Amino acid sequence: MRLSIPRFWRKRFDYYSVRISECLDCGRKFYPRRSICPYCRSRNVKVVTSRGVGEVLTYTVSYYRLEGYEEVIPKVIALIKLVEGPVLIGELVDVDISEVREGLKVEAVLRRLKSEDPAGLIYYGIKFRPIVG
Amino acid sequence: MSSNNVYLIASSMVRVGRYFSKSYKDLVVDVVNELFSSVGSIDIDYLIISNVFSDSILEQLDISTILTQELGLTPKPALRVETGESSGLTAITQGYSLIKSGIADTVLVVGVEKCSEFPTPTMNKHFIKFSDYEVESIYGLSVVNEAALLMKIYMRRYGYSREDLSSWSVKMHSNALKNPYAQLRFLISKEQVVRSQVISDPIRLLDMYPVGDGASAVLLSSKEGIVNNEALEVVDIAQATSQPLNLREDLLSLPATKIVFNKLLSRSKLDLNDLVIEVHDSFSILGYLILEELGLVEKGKAPSIIDDLDNVNLSGGLKARGHPIGATGVYQVAEVFKIMTTGLGDIKRDSCWGLIHSMSAVDNNSVGILVRRCSC
């Protein structure tokens, strides 16, 4: 059992949806969720669940071979601006390389991040895919 | 007790490469033996080891003690320093601090990394650890992906083609040809860069550092003249951290590196063109951004000056000298020491000042040191 149980479990709500923070002092919103504002160090920060909708600012197609992630090669990685404002780096799925473009509207979806072996734990988390319809 | 000054009095290294028949201990013993054979037997007060993957790859913690034992240096105190890819330069700053504070007079700093013990996908699993695991690495995101995003933004903002950004790698390979310790001692063309294997588009294999093992050592002392060599004075050190890429106002800025350069350059009116400069070019795009942050060239113009650059990364940089992670910063200092004193192979400069920069990931933890030839 190589994947830690508690390390993932305690943060599952951060992995199962896009959670951002809003600083009630300086007004900035940011990802990832933190209890201290990275801009003004205020602790007066609240957690907000993002709608999980955003657009691709730029992207890269990665062929980087990584143990534990071999199944998803090539992998599209994008800089995504959420409608709430914060920017994050996320994986784009269900999109052919020829279809990815800047400005593409995407939504957060729950996917498998990794699993250690057929008998082990599965980590689920958020990736992004083009909005359908 | 010591003076307030810190001197760099000797350095040694092995050529960066894949040492299948040597362990990390063998590499360290080699460089420390070479160092001491060049300066004679000197008593040290402290051993600082820079190493990143000892527990990930070598199944070893407290590696500084193990190496102290191996080197026969017990009972000298020892410690290990780790700040990701900038560990080597951080180790130098820690040695500097020990001497500056009077805790030690002579400090041996050794950087060592074994990156060829496992196949590529396994090593890559360790290389992604420089980013926040809970936020990025768990998704399989790596520094190469971040650098690729930056490269795209840079190309778009300043109107460069993919080929335009190949000049860095070409230059580094050309420089490395003269460095006997460089891993990649062969020339490449822009066309070869553009045609090399895609790692994370637009980054290709020849835009990034090669994987290699390495060990390097430098001797820091409070006394300038204890060996016959010419010495360099470590005039100043600087270190800064920054938020991850996605939280930065301008993605093409390197905020920590900027703070480091501002501090080091503020104390003296230095001519950037007369400095011996080593910077952390793990990916060619980062090389351009660092030069722009340094103020050597205005933003967006770095690729146009590379062909004529003759004082930056004379070693070949991370791109061609290689990047044995925890050892890299120590290599940079060891090389600058030789370039400014006895010569690094045939590479020798008469400059009075040297500037060494290192960072982890894309400017997460950045370090710089400023050195001056004692005779200047």
Add this chain to the structure above:
Amino acid sequence: MSKGLSVGIVGWGAYIPRYRIKALDIASLWGFDPQLVKSLNIEEKAVANVDEDATTMGWYAARSAIIRAGIDVNEIGAIFVGTESKPYAVKPSATIIADALNLPNKKLASDLEFACRAAGEAIRISLGLVSSGMVKYSLVVGSDTAQANPGDVLELTAASGAAAYVIGPKEGSVAYFEGYYTFISDTPDFWRRDGSPYPLHGEIFTDEPAYFTHIVNAVKGLMREYSFKPEDFDYVVFHQPNGRFPLKVGLELGFTEAKILPGLLNPWIGNTYNAAALIGLARVLEESRPGQRILLATFGSGAGSDAFSLVVTDEVKSKVDKAVKVMDMLRNKVYIDYGRYVKFRKLLVRV
């Protein structure tokens, strides 16, 4: 007419993965006669991506169902996931989906297994829970990444997809339940033993003794108990293991082809097992008009069938566009070859 039920569908959602493989590609690889593909009335099937499973697809469908329902998720008192491709043999998908949707901790949650009709049974359970007042809303998810032994005829149809329904009070529902009838027996037409990666089946034995006998008995039972005639229904949606069975059983029961075809998606997405009839129902809801009556008949091997009678309400129109529609997902497709299919469905051994 109704047995005092006051329960309806409050929201619905479906999920069809983006990738499709042509049935003829599979047939030619394994040497099946193209005529067989034609006789099964199957063009292509939906294939889940490599990082998808019954849990992730079920999550997507459930999210759409909740968005359409427009309810406070804290009022959801139960979640049931009907699947025969659980990512974990032991450990519920229901709890993962529930936490990922921020459902309250105070609720019932279970994965149900009855081949392809576990989600149908979950609807029946929900009728009981809601009508008794034990819960206000129940979330029913049917989701499968159907397994098929490579080279088995089942591989022509075994597909991936999900559907989800929020079952709640009739008041405010998009369609309310008038009646239900379930028919089960011990009929071993299709099974998968513990630890076996693929199911086995009785070929033609799945036909008359299983699919037809159970659906016909359930539907006839429903019509008898509630005095319905085939003409009373505007749409009929059956479990759809292939493109032929639903048409055959529907015509046999006296329904016209026009009432069967809108809910028959198998030819374009394959057999999504627990989601098969339920994606068909979603498609029908998305084109239905208030007042229309829908017959839903599930089937699960082993074997059993649930028949439900539903009446569409005025609420349906306002809900259709609140989440992605079945037709949008049918159109959003990319064809893959058998190689990518093998990669996506992990049919090769990696170490």
